Amino acid sequence: MKYKSTRGNDEYITSAEAILQGLSKDRGLFVPVEFPVIDIDFSEMVSMDYKDVAFYILKKFLDDFSDEELKDAIEKAYDDKFEAKEIAPLVEREGVYFLELYHGKTLAFKDMALSILPHLLTKAAKKLGEDKKIVILAATSGDTGKAALEGFANVKDTEVIVFYPANGVSEIQRRQMITQDGNNTHVVAIKGNFDDAQRGVKEIFNDDKFAKRMADSDYVFSSANSINIGRLVPQVVYYVYTYIELLKRGEIKAGERINFVVPTGNFGNILAGYYAKRMGLPINKLICASNENNVLSDFLNTGIYDINRDFILTKSPSMDILISSNLERLLYEISDQDEELIRTMMSQLENEEKKYNIKESMKKNLSDFYGGFANDDETLITIKKVYDASNYVIDTHTAVAYKVYEQYKEETNDESKTVIVSTASPYKFTKSVLDGLMDKNYEENEFEMIKLLSKLTGLHIPEPIKDLDKKPILHHIECEKQEMKAVVADILNI
Ligand SMILES: *Cc1c(COP(=O)(O)O)cnc(C)c1O
Numbered sequence: 001m002k003y004k005s006t007r008g009n010d011e012y013i014t015s016a017e018a019i020l021q022g023l024s025k026d027r028g029l030f031v032p033v034e035f036p037v038i039d040i041d042f043s044e045m046v047s048m049d050y051k052d053v054a055f056y057i058l059k060k061f062l063d064d065f066s067d068e069e070l071k072d073a074i075e076k077a078y079d080d081k082f083e084a085k086e087i088a089p090l091v092e093r094e095g096v097y098f099l100e101l102y103h104g105k106t107l108a109f110k111d112m113a114l115s116i117l118p119h120l121l122t123k124a125a126k127k128l129g130e131d132k133k134i135v136i137l138a139a140t141s142g143d144t145g146k147a148a149l150e151g152f153a154n155v156k157d158t159e160v161i162v163f164y165p166a167n168g169v170s171e172i173q174r175r176q177m178i179t180q181d182g183n184n185t186h187v188v189a190i191k192g193n194f195d196d197a198q199r200g201v202k203e204i205f206n207d208d209k210f211a212k213r214m215a216d217s218d219y220v221f222s223s224a225n226s227i228n229i230g231r232l233v234p235q236v237v238y239y240v241y242t243y244i245e246l247l248k249r250g251e252i253k254a255g256e257r258i259n260f261v262v263p264t265g266n267f268g269n270i271l272a273g274y275y276a277k278r279m280g281l282p283i284n285k286l287i288c289a290s291n292e293n294n295v296l297s298d299f300l301n302t303g304i305y306d307i308n309r310d311f312i313l314t315k316s317p318s319m320d321i322l323i324s325s326n327l328e329r330l331l332y333e334i335s336d337q338d339e340e341l342i343r344t345m346m347s348q349l350e351n352e353e354k355k356y357n358i359k360e361s362m363k364k365n366l367s368d369f370y371g372g373f374a375n376d377d378e379t380l381i382t383i384k385k386v387y388d389a390s391n392y393v394i395d396t397h398t399a400v401a402y403k404v405y406e407q408y409k410e411e412t413n414d415e416s417k418t419v420i421v422s423t424a425s426p427y428k429f430t431k432s433v434l435d436g437l438m439d440k441n442y443e444e445n446e447f448e449m450i451k452l453l454s455k456l457t458g459l460h461i462p463e464p465i466k467d468l469d470k471k472p473i474l475h476h477i478e479c480e481k482q483e484m485k486a487v488v489a490d491i492l493n494i
Helices: 015-021 050-061 067-077 110-114 117-127 143-152 171-178 194-205 208-216 229-248 268-278 295-302 327-334 339-350 360-368 376-390 396-412 426-438 446-457 481-492
Strands: 003-005 030-032 090-093 096-100 133-139 158-165 185-191 219-222 258-263 283-290 304-306 355-357 369-373 418-422 478-480
Touching: 003 015, 015 117, 015 229, 030 229, 030 327, 050 067, 050 229, 067 117, 090 229, 090 376, 096 229, 096 396, 110 117, 110 143, 110 229, 117 133, 117 143, 117 158, 117 229, 133 143, 133 194, 133 481, 143 158, 143 171, 143 185, 158 171, 158 194, 158 481, 171 426, 171 446, 185 194, 185 481, 194 481, 208 219, 208 481, 229 258, 229 268, 258 268, 258 396, 268 283, 268 327, 283 295, 283 360, 283 396, 295 304, 295 369, 327 339, 327 360, 339 355, 360 369, 369 396, 376 396, 376 426, 396 418, 396 426, 426 446, 478 481
Parallel strands: 096 418, 133 158, 133 219, 158 185, 185 478, 258 283, 258 418, 283 369
Antiparallel strands: 003 030, 090 096, 304 355
16 A cells, blocks of 8 residues: 555655655645555454454554554553443434444544544554654644644644634633643643644744744654544544444345434544445445535535635634635546646635536446535524434534435435444533523523533533532733644653
8 A cells, every 4th residue: 555645746645654744745645646445345244343343443554553552542542441342323313313433432423533543643653663752732623632732642752733813712622721731731722713723833934944943952843733644544444334234233234235324524434434434335425514605515516615705704614714625635536537627626715716627427426325414503502402312412513414315315215224423422512402402592601501511411521521610720921822733842842
């Protein structure tokens, strides 16, 4: 297996190099040169558990890692940090399946990949003779930051520094971050919004002089962002695992095609589903669900990607995004790996036009996907509807997916078995979930609302947020947005 950039400098590198580097020097994303195929019968896979499937898939993509390295990483990632022993429980309600990817420590699906990435990254560094300490820098609007902190906490030879907008995250998300333990974790609130944090981090990444200062003190930067191929590959696992699970339960026959509905923001999760399909997993449609920031559903329906529109703050904030970075990897595939075209389209998006248009031939290749969106009202109504019908509580992101599935089914009458990919625990977005369930506007504090939601629905409060309000606050740094570099230097003592 080799990896190369979507923007086509002719460099072919190993997966370890791609994971360590994060982003290609030409600013493209690393992609596999060809897709590995699933080469054992599904009927032989039914005895596999989550970790076995993880090993099978990771070995296909990361074949420069030894069996021991991969097994060690998998053991360390998918242990009792996850409250569900299956790691990713598949729950059936009214003929639809929900794949619960939120039983890790941060209560969102980012844990699926970020619990293993630190191990892959440190092993890659060792393999490549990189002996500097790895510094993970992340800007977060809430979910990625906490998952990166949890993933990297106390991982040898790493430091993790997370910047979040002081007034731009939910109280639960903020508390999750500032109470983070670990001898190598650093959390900084910046006086600015998420874009300021993201811009600051990119500036630090691209500052050669700063990189030199870092190197002189034996530090090197890397990325825990979903542009890293080391986050994408572990996400392929749960698509295959789900298929095997359905087979095991006798819900489908081997070879039967199923749908996945994915609440989508940066296009990382659903792209992993597409990779699974390219490996031979029998997937019918990948249903891409957006909130009112519906750039992606417009794109899938028209072939035009256009970010000339307002950025809307919604009740599914982890999907509030206009530039979905991982779409570049899909464009690369549907253009038959036309690197020059990718360069052109990406520069159109980044420059004045802020949009691009794909060719007819590429549009045809989008038939694996269906795109739709739901607004906030529809989202809250869906939470109530699902609960009333089946006593099952879903969060706002999952509700967006459910609503879009209803539209899809009405439009197509497709009866294929369908899995809703559930990306967050209802407790991560307690207020919106309660508001939806009870058709009210709750104004209690977040921790009271957690208790209320539990009382109303009987839903078990996940361990990681149980006593969150009582945990000591360990991180106090706050800075101006232009001080981020100085703060990093200070933290690293360089
Ligand atoms: C990150 C996130 C998403 C979006 O996933 P992408 O891979 O960015 O498309 C959806 N839901 C939740 C809860 C998330 O944290």
